[in-house]
Amino acid sequence: MVASTHRDRPIGVFDSGVGGLTVLHELLVQLPQEDFVYLADTARFPYGERSQAELQEFSLQIAEELIRRQVKLLVVACNSATAAALPLLQERMMRTTLGVDVIGVVRPGAVHAVAATRTGRVGLLATTATVESGAYAEAIAAADPHVDLVQVPCPDLTEIIEGGFPFDQRVVDTVRRYCAPLREARVDTVVLGCTHYPLVRPMLQRMLGPGVTIISSGAPLARQVEHVLGSRSLQAGRTEGEGTYSFLCTGDPEPFRTMGTRFLQMPLGEVAQVDVAGGALAGGGPALA
Template sequence: MQQAIAILDSGVGGLTVVKEVMRQLPQEKIIYFGDTARTPYGPRSANEVRLFTKQIVDYLTQFQPKLLVIACNTATAAALDYIRSAVHIPVVGVIHPGARAAVKTTKISIVGVIGTEGTIKSEAYVHALKQLSPHIQVIQLACPSFVPLVEKGLFHTKETKLEIEKSLAPLHKEKMDCLILGCTHYPFLRNTISSVMGNEVSLISSADETAREISTVLYHHDKLATSNAIPIHQFFCSGDSKLFQQIAQEWLGEQIKVSPVVWQVPRII
């Protein structure tokens, strides 16, 4: 049986990483878990996010994956080191790949970051960017309304455009040449965000760089898939599986099956 790459997120956002992994590593099997029943993670405490992330990891380990991807910026900021210490397989987050892409892109060393309240409060992107480029200037903005819009599948509505314009207004007075979409949900809104920010601001999604890191880590551990068979991916979610399936099929451009998961332990709400 082919060992899979396990990818988890607070909801549908991690599908942006899934799409890029499917494109760059088409032979790799993916097992995905979206915690749609408890999304968004952004307003929650770091301890809650760690607890939820560990619970999902424990669920995914039954499939004996060869690598784990925390495809949620909030969970990466709160739980990456904790999860790495708790499992015996490589664990990849999405913050450092996104920071690397921004450092490679910016010409003026002024980078914007939008994300959930939890990600922005953690300053994880600030630390990651300055670790790579100590003199870089980082401008952060929390956009808490974006994740609920994506989770409801409201990508193209007039109301969503107005909300994005309102949320991003504080950035218009800032000088920057690239903006990190510091939440894996945000690429669903990429076209509208781009139109609001203008052509002079490059948008950075961590999905592309994360997929490259996955490839590098698997190669380093001699775990790249060797079979030419088309992999059969598995998708799980803890909330509305029909809505999740609808969003996933639109984003991935193919038919998928989603299995709902009912937690057997008390939820923290």
Template structure:
């Protein structure tokens, strides 16, 4: 049985990472878990985010994956080191890859970060950015209204435009040459975000860099799937499987099967 790369997120945001993995590592099997019933994680207390992430990891380990990817910025900021201490397989998050990509991009050394309330409050991006490149200027902004747009499939239209403009108003005039999309949901809105911020601001998505990190880790450990592998991907979601399937197929540009998951049945819900 082919071992999978297990990817988890609070909802459909982590599918942006899945898309890059499918492109860069097409031979790898993916098991994806979107906790759509409890999304968004951003406004939740850290204790809940930690518990929810641990619950999903506990569920995914039954499939014996060879690697875990926490494709949620809030969960990465709060739970990454805890999860690494609990499992024996490699675990990757999305914050370090996104920070590295921004540092490669910025010339003015002025970087913006937008994310959920939980991600911005931790200061995780600013900490990592300044660890790698001391002296870099970082401004963060919580944009809590963007994730619900994506989770409901409303990526365009007047409401989406108005919400993006309102959310970004506090930083759109600030000096910066790149903006980190510090939530894996935000690439769904990258066209609108780009229109608001203007062409002089490069948008940084951690998805591409995270896929490269997965490839590097698996390659270094001799765990890459063989070129002749034909992966059978699995997708789980904890709420509204039809909406999840619709969004996933639109984003991934291929048909998928979705297995509904009910936290009540597992007796793990808090």
């Protein structure tokens, strides 16, 4: 039986910026009794053009910070970090004395897309790092090798979305340009391979057409989190009321709080600034208690 102190620990969630708040939103809705701590690596945003080595180092540093905060589960709410670092994170986090499971956003979205497609033609909109990693191609092939995947790297879309509201003609033109090859390929399902992209979902739907199913990873990932908590007997001990959620960022907290409220669709409250560089997990040091 898992000790109640383990059950009552928070779930850690991280992303390069505010995009992962679209995932946190689904987690808060589907798992209202759980506590969450969200870390945004805004000082090093964006992740989309980073190398695999950089993303692995950043991810391990962030994991170290969240282990210090006694998380019971780690959610990588960033496609680029998931694609580059998930196996390494899973191996390192299970070696800590807490033995923490790690869940990424790629596989839940890929599996959902395979289930949704009617024609076997699936599109992917993602950062350059995510496309080049081949993570979605591998996950979709594992779920159904007969599904064709059309991948479109969107090197500037994340930064444009995070640049602020309201969206102007530049955003419209950029989204239309990235949708064009998917329309030409006649895909019937499109995976949003970046957690920022749900913010322009209405625009994407209009340009892709009403017959195209758009898949974002937040809801299927939340279901996987619920399953893992149940299988590990780690569900929060409370039976009534709502859990708490708190925020950390590596950059200036004020812009994150302002933009984050729009992404989360809930109040953020206080945001604490942290320095995550140089963690023991990244350097291969001893596991934390």
